[in-house]
Amino acid sequence: MTHELLIGLSTGILLLPLLGFVILIFFSKRIPRQGDWLETSLLFAALAGSFTVLWMKLAFFHDETIQATFTWLSFGNVPGLGPMQLDLGIMVDNLAAIMLVVVTLVSSLVHLFSIGYMHDDVRYGRYFSYLGIFTFSMLGIVLTNNFWMMYVSWELVGLSSYLLIGHWFEKKSASDAAKKAFIVNRVGDVGMFTGILILFANFHTFGFEAIFGAIRAGNIPFGSEAWLTAAGILVFCGAVGKSAQFPLHVWLPDAMEGPTPVSALIHAATMVAAGVYLVARTFAMMTADALLVIAYIGAITAFIAATIAIAQNDIKKVLAYSTVSQLGYMVMGLGVGAYTAGFFHLVTHAMFKAGLFLGSGSVIHAMHHALHHTDDHHTDPQDIWEMGGLKSKMPVTFWTFIVFTLAISGVPFTSGFLSKDEILSGTLAFGRLTGHWIIPVVGFFVAGLTAFYMFRLVIVAFLGQPRDAHRLEAIHESPAVMTIPLVVFAVFSFFAFYSLNPFGAAEGWFYHAIERPASVVPGSVAAASAEKFEEALGQVHGTGMLLSLSMATIGIALAFATYYWKKIDADAVARALKPVHMFLRGKWYFDELYEATAVRGTIALARAYAWFDNAVIDGVVNGVARWTLGITRGTKETWEEGNVGAMVYLVVAAVVSLYAGWTSGSSFFPAGGGVGKMIEYGAAGTAVAALTMFLFYVGAGGFDNKIVDGLVNLVAYVAGLFGLVSRKLQTGRVQTYLAFALIGVMVLFLYFK
């Protein structure tokens, strides 16, 4: 077991999906089955490699961080700083090794599922190649040891997300959603980029280790703790975009326009978790203030999204808002200092949420076929109220869906219970340490909401009365290629994979592998230390578990009371709380708000600028030309020689006045002395000349009143030059120009001698 082997293996895992992308993008049409088997088997190879890496890492190098770097480019011998270069590289620590398995596991299963789900798609090969570049970029985020590659992979993930959301680009809604996802993410990315700018400007490196080392040594950005906090928050902006945190969460629900397996892979399990991963990676450099911001953003996101999820009827929209809400949980967990719990929730959530999405994909697939079968082209196959009673027809999908729902609701013996419980206890400990009690309050409330909306979904779609018995008859369970991934995810949603104790993760291998990194920021701005946090956590853990269990129970009970036993009339409640219901149904009107401000504002500004550019700036340019033409024509009427005569006059007059000013100095102007004043004389002399001509022209009567205003003298000179050339364009213009240029040179020689 050597470091080289581990690094080599990780590099191989990184490059396999890229290889698939390159082959499929060019040759998919010439490969049997458009190459789905190729891309899928590459991914399973990567999965096998990832398990090996994780096992090696935990078994042989448990507490080491293994890195390999190379010099990507050299800045040479930078003046004032000496030789400088950019080193890039990959890093395998426990965080990366676990994430590697999560990404390749979800990705390979989604590949498998897609073979069934996408089998008659128009761009089948293209779809698999895009999955390949996505997986490559995502692994890039996981394995990088520096901000540069992080940012590069970050944006490439955005690209693959764009391509996959827009896979069915014929649909306007799909191409809109793709565009929106990319642009909203870019807003976050620009923040992250600015954060990276701060770090590079101070440390001249992108390496995590080098930057954290410098901060630990007391070398903080621009010598100010405020900048350090700013750098942390700005880097976190990237996570706000990618992990769909408030206020940039609006793109994720729309991203459901993409194929459902894509939603499972990218918009539930991996890419959106990249933000959480980023915060975990940069946790050490976050100040207490930055972490507080992170915690609040997470809490607000969790709350807003959960309230919206209650009022949605589209199965994927419910899951999408649920994802946003759970991502808020993870971010909140990291923000309060429950580092391991936050990352743990990322891992468990990846499994059960990927499962939920694939389950919904299975349902939509079945609905689609059933609707097709019954010749119904109007019903929305994603509306949960159009389903009902699917349990009997799709047993595998149903039972796995139940497992996932229990996990996300935080019911004991599931993985979700373990991770959610730890986050919620962490928020309690945070409240105890800092007095920000609102965060645990929100956290527990959202736990109840989550249980409620998830069971609402399950009851309405799977248990309730079928909307249309005829349609239900046509529903069939999905093929094995689609149900196997569901079963695998369901298995991974049990506690036993993470900790042998179903009521506490702290003793499991996961908590041993992932330890909260020591903060590198100066003590005065650091958050409470891991020890203090553990101490507070110990005091509240029991309460936390009790509360979280009660909230889940209340949520589930309410869902059954409302939608199964019908003890509570949901419609009556909705009517009673009409404004609230509308508000939630309307997703808090974020889209409308952004549309009215940012989008329309930008377009209005763009139109205004384009008008300004055309009318004012170009108007001045054209005005000068038109005016000149007027002047030269007007003068021509009086002067037989035409505009050349006018110009000769102008030049002669200019030179004469200039000479007079220069030689006699004090006779025209106060004696200034020195060559510096000569330019002033020259300008004045030219002005006199132009003015003379201007007056002459006015006298000639060809003057257009509308054009008269300031800048007369200066513009007339420049304009005169224009006029000369423009009038001579057709006949011998070039010679005239050259002759004039020659005269100009002579004059200037004379002048500057």
Next chain:
Amino acid sequence: MEFLGVGPLTWVTFLPILGMIVILVIPRENVGGIKWTAAGVTFLQLVLALVLFVRFNPSLAGINTQEGMQYVEKARWIDVQGISWFGRIRIEYFLGVDGLSMPMVILTALISFVAVFSSWNIGKALKGYMAMLLLLDTGMMGVFVALDFFLFYVFWELMLLPMYFLIGIWGGPRREYAAIKFFLYTLLGSVLMLLAMIALYFSVTIPDGTTGEKIHTFSMLAMMNPANFEPGSLLAGAGTHLRSLAYLALFIGFAIKVPIFPFHTWLPDAHVEAPTAISVILAGVLLKMGTYGLLRISYPIFPELAQKYSFALGILAFINIVYGALCAMAQKDFKKLIAYSSVSHMGIVLLGMAALNTQGMLGAVFQMFNHGTITAMLFLIVGVIYDRAHTRDLDAFGGLALTMPKYTGLMTVAFFAALGLPGLSGFISEAFSFLGAFQVDQLRIITIASTLGIILTAAYMLWTLQRVFLGNPNDKWSALPDVNGREIFTLAPLAVIALGLGIYPSLMLNVMTSSLNHLVDIVSRGGSMMAMLP
């Protein structure tokens, strides 16, 4: 590397003129002969430029020393003696390249080659067109290899004439207006440049090699050495009033070419009216001459002023980036949109230049190269669609991705390169420009504000992409054929370059680092010279 007793830079510069002469003797009916002569000549030029690139020694810095310049050719060109009232005039034929000009030489040769192939279907007066195109090629190449200011000026003006005719004769409906506007605007800049050049000439003297007599010179390298300025002459000293005036005159001359706001309005008109290949050259090479002039002439000759006005340049960079992007967003004409995107992207060059440090300068010069290749692609793409549909109205299209998949693939690469996607070359130069500028205290806020351009660019690029390529196919265009072999031949190399330099930018950056570090050093020394003044 001499051939027939003439050095490689002369060959690379004047090969197109040779080609032009050949074309002029080919009968006008022999269309194939004319085209292939032009293609052959530009191909030879490209090969030669690549040979120069491969044999280039990246450790030599150049900029202000003749020893640091490579492939130098120096000969007396004009030497007039004893005109009583202005003494002796000496103008040299002085060519050489360093890390600043080498990328531009490659770019010029590459874009000219591509331009010939994208002119394949010119129907009207092909002979004249190709002759003009080759003359233009020589003018552009000359600007990038000249080290004598007068020679530089001659090439600068030489390029103007063919450009005028190429737009004015082969352009769109408003071609005459656009051509005249382009010509006059640039001419205005030239006049100012001429003024500054002559002032410099009379301020700088160097001892004659044989007699030791002090003579005036147009050599840029001599002008870069403060010791060569005659005490008491017009531009002697540092940071004087007159030096500022000369600097500003040069600046406006170059700014018009870049173009820097508010001198940019010739650009959209010229682009919209010019035929595709000329737009490609205009955006690909001509705009770079402005920023190249600033870096080659203004910065090292007036280092203290480059420092003094760097904040102002930063402001202009910001305006170019954001204003250009917003104007682009509002356009309905595909070509005009790309034209405004050039204004925005050249702003990034300016931002990097304003930084006056290694990352910024590398970013700026690399962005010059990348913008050259990427925008060339964008204009070629517009040309492809215009050739087929005879309209450039963005709202007239839709769903082309279905009918023209290969075209869409190439276009996607170009669009994402233009919006600075990592993995493609535009990102590296953009990121370096920002990295450089952010390190400078006074530019920090401007840099942060300029990042707005990154978002806006993504927005208008993707919006355009959506309007033209995505959505339901418009039946009107369902019969449009996909890109043909010739078009792929023009687009694919540029795409490969964008990708290659995005992954391994050192290929190009290695050539540039020594020179640009040296330039940074010159400017910072010049700045400290200014600080020492009372």
